Amino acid sequence: MATNPMHQFQVHRVGPEIKFGGIDLSFTNASLFMFISAVIICLFLFLGTKERKIIPNKMQLISELLYNFIAKMISDTAGVKAKPYFSFIFSLFVFVLICNMVGMLPYSFTVTSHIIVTLIMALFIFVAVTIIGFIKHGFKYLSIFVPSGVPALLLPLITVIEIISYLSRPVSLSVRLFANMMAGHTMLKVFGGFVVSLGILGGWLPLSFSVALTGLEILVAFLQAYVFAILTCIYLNDALNLHH
Amino acid sequence: MMKDNDDFKTRLKIAKDKFNKDFVAESNKRGSFVGSAFRLGTELVAAVAVGTIIGFILDSWFDTKPWLILIFFFLGSAAGMINIIRTAKRMQEED
Numbered sequence: 332m333a334t335n336p337m338h339q340f341q342v343h344r345v346g347p348e349i350k351f352g353g354i355d356l357s358f359t360n361a362s363l364f365m366f367i368s369a370v371i372i373c374l375f376l377f378l379g380t381k382e383r384k385i386i387p388n389k390m391q392l393i394s395e396l397l398y399n400f401i402a403k404m405i406s407d408t409a410g411v412k413a414k415p416y417f418s419f420i421f422s423l424f425v426f427v428l429i430c431n432m433v434g435m436l437p438y439s440f441t442v443t444s445h446i447i448v449t450l451i452m453a454l455f456i457f458v459a460v461t462i463i464g465f466i467k468h469g470f471k472y473l474s475i476f477v478p479s480g481v482p483a484l485l486l487p488l489i490t491v492i493e494i495i496s497y498l499s500r501p502v503s504l505s506v507r508l509f510a511n512m513m514a515g516h517t518m519l520k521v522f523g524g525f526v527v528s529l530g531i532l533g534g535w536l537p538l539s540f541s542v543a544l545t546g547l548e549i550l551v552a553f554l555q556a557y558v559f560a561i562l563t564c565i566y567l568n569d570a571l572n573l574h575h
Numbered sequence: 576m577m578k579d580n581d582d583f584k585t586r587l588k589i590a591k592d593k594f595n596k597d598f599v600a601e602s603n604k605r606g607s608f609v610g611s612a613f614r615l616g617t618e619l620v621a622a623v624a625v626g627t628i629i630g631f632i633l634d635s636w637f638d639t640k641p642w643l644i645l646i647f648f649f650l651g652s653a654a655g656m657i658n659i660i661r662t663a664k665r666m667q668e669e670d
Contacts, residue, residue, distance in 0.1 A: 488650075491650055492650055492653045492654045492657060493654070493657075495622060495625055495626045495647075495650055495651050495654035496622055496654040496655075496657050496658055498625050498629070499618075499621040499622040499624075499625040499626075499651075499654060499655070499658065500621075502621035502624060502625055503617045503618050503620075503622075503658070506617050506620070506621060507613065507614065507617045510613075510617070511613065558614065565665070
């Protein structure tokens with residue numbers, strides 16, 4: 332039995348090795364759990380929207396709730412102009428949420444606890460938002476680096492600081508999700524290890540901690556997906572409505 | 576039939592209001608407490624890290640070893656402070 336708390340984050344190959352031009356493209360457990368999450372989402376939304384009754388059944392109700400939740404979040408934070416990006420933010424939120432939740436199942440693998448996964452998502456958002464900003468406003472988009480009402484003497488300094496602040500967005504976005512998921516899962520495993528090593532006499536205290544932490548982790552899983560999506564909306568808002 | 580429809584609409588409206596009041600308010604409140612501290616922390620650390628990395632890269636380009644990394648470390652810290660102030664403002668607006 333593996334008692335190393337970091338063992339759960341190991342990526343290993345599932346099935347045959349696939350090499351393509353010197354790049355390892357093998358199917359790993361990370362790819363497997365991403366695939367499982369995607370299948371769960373598709374299946375759930377397909378079943379939820381199949382019948383489309385006026386008085387919905389439970390699955391349709393949850394799907395509609397999810398739709399309303401994201402639609403409200405987008406209109407609250409980014410306004411009506413962000414409507415065309417609904418499908419992207421919806422997919423993003425649901426994918427992160429389901430990946431986090433699938434990771435809560437015993438013996439599963441948490442895809443979002445790897446910085447490469449979250450960083451790629453964050454970088455994609457960052458590049459996309461920057462491109463959208465330039466398409467909508469042209470070179471006027473660069474004015475987000477120059478805040479209004481700053482004395483001319485300080486302007487070069489403030490501009491550099493603003494650029495660093497802008498570049499730190501994908502880092503903070505990805506690190507937050509990754510660190511939360513990894514810390515939580517490591518902690519769960521550590522307390523699980525205590526239960527085993529203290530045995531039937533002393534193991535009850537860490538067991539109760541473990542139960543409480545599981546609840547907390549489910550809350551964190553939801554919350555981090557929410558924060559990831561809402562920050563995407565906020566960045567999108569900056570790109571769509573300059574100086575808002 | 577018409578009466579049934581009206582009845583359903585009023586019931587739906589009452590249920591919706593109740594849902595918005597209870598669920599949304601509750602989840603927002605809880606969410607901001609648990610996540611906000613960590614959110615502020617990463618904002619600061621990310622900006623400092625990005626600033627330092629930019630300084631490091633520029634240093635190796637211009638061959639000015641410790642100077643640009645020092646300057647950009649402090650610029651990064653300033654950017655982190657700006658990030659924190661903005662995030663905190665946004666959090667207050669949400670409440």
